[in-house]
Amino acid sequence: MTYFILIAGPAGSGKSTLTGALAEWLANNELDSTKVNFDPAAEVLPYVPDVDVRRYVDVEEFITKYNLGPNGALVASVDYLINYVNDVRDEIEETKSNYALIDLPGQLEIIAFRKLGPKVLKELSKGAKTTVIFAVDAGLASDPSSAFSSALLSLSVLYRLGLPMIFLVNKVDLYVKDLSKEGVDVEQLKEKIYLLRMLSDDYSCVNVGSEVLFMDPDISESLCRVIKEAWGNSVIPVSAKEFVGLDRVYASIQRILTGGEDYLTEEYNPHH
Numbered sequence: 001m002t003y004f005i006l007i008a009g010p011a012g013s014g015k016s017t018l019t020g021a022l023a024e025w026l027a028n029n030e031l032d033s034t035k036v037n038f039d040p041a042a043e044v045l046p047y048v049p050d051v052d053v054r055r056y057v058d059v060e061e062f063i064t065k066y067n068l069g070p071n072g073a074l075v076a077s078v079d080y081l082i083n084y085v086n087d088v089r090d091e092i093e094e095t096k097s098n099y100a101l102i103d104l105p106g107q108l109e110i111i112a113f114r115k116l117g118p119k120v121l122k123e124l125s126k127g128a129k130t131t132v133i134f135a136v137d138a139g140l141a142s143d144p145s146s147a148f149s150s151a152l153l154s155l156s157v158l159y160r161l162g163l164p165m166i167f168l169v170n171k172v173d174l175y176v177k178d179l180s181k182e183g184v185d186v187e188q189l190k191e192k193i194y195l196l197r198m199l200s201d202d203y204s205c206v207n208v209g210s211e212v213l214f215m216d217p218d219i220s221e222s223l224c225r226v227i228k229e230a231w232g233n234s235v236i237p238v239s240a241k242e243f244v245g246l247d248r249v250y251a252s253i254q255r256i257l258t259g260g261e262d263y264l265t266e267e268y269n270p271h272h
């Protein structure tokens with residue numbers, strides 16, 4: 001039985017790097033995985049994909065044939081994958097590995113706002129236990145306004161996909177001086193990365209009005225509560241580049257996929 005791990009997040013947050021790093025981490029722990037490039041517009045990948053949707057759809061063709069711009073063409077090409085999703089799935093199944101790591105496109109509209117994107121992913125992982133990893137860039141997570149918008153985006157995707165999700169802040173190596181493989185100094189990171197501070201147990205949303213100046217303090221406080229309620233202190237600091245935090249990511253994956261946590265996929269209905 002292959003477990004599916006959908007790797008999502010805003011453009012450039014490190015999904016592809018994380019796909020490669022996680023595959024390597026799993027291999028080091030004697031677990032095999034299938035690396036699936038699910039981004040039809042990917043040009044250069046930091047790993048060698050075992051399964052690649054570019055075999056089935058060509059974004060360039062959508063640009064020239066249907067006169068679409070690059071974003072429209074990407075969206076259309078993912079929609080079009082609905083015709084090949086069984087082929088992609090067959091390819092994944094043939095590899096018979098423990099985990100299928102699905103490296104998604106950075107254009108979140110595809111999964112957060114459109115109809116067909118979640119349906120394609122649902123078909124892809126049909127019947128298999130599935131979890132989503134949502135990665136945000138530490139640079140974005142560092143200041144309050146972009147930390148808020150990243151966290152709200154993660155919630156859009158959470159509700160849209162209706163799958164259990166792991167929330168992580170990637171590229172923390174950019175914020176730590178001596179990043180050893182033994183782990184990160186979370187206290188040091190919290191000082192520099194607002195999202196980590198906000199999601200820690202000792203942060204009170206009552207203070208958010210003074211820290212987040214970009215809009216109404218009452219709305220900020222309410223949103224802060226929503227975000228904290230959704231994620232608690234479960235955000236994981238990661239460096240895909242330096243191989244940091246992957247053990248915690250794996251532990252969360254295990255908890256969701258094999259543990260007793262509520263498993264939402266059975267109830268998921270893409271038409272809702």
Ligand SMILES: Nc1nc2c(ncn2[C@@H]2O[C@H](COP(=O)(O)OP(=O)(O)OP(=O)(O)O)[C@@H](O)[C@H]2O)c(=O)[nH]1
Pocket residue numbers: 009010011012013014015016017018039046104105106107170171172173174238239240241242
């Ligand atoms: N410093 C640092 N850089 C990273 C890390 N992970 C990824 N990067 C860099 O961030 C850039 C984007 O990484 P990708 O893995 O391509 O990001 P992505 O989310 O797949 O990007 P799209 O598919 O275009 O949305 C590359 O230059 C990576 O080398 C990290 O942990 N630390």
Ligand SMILES: [Mg+2]
Pocket residue numbers: 015016017039042103104105106
């Ligand atoms: Mg990528």
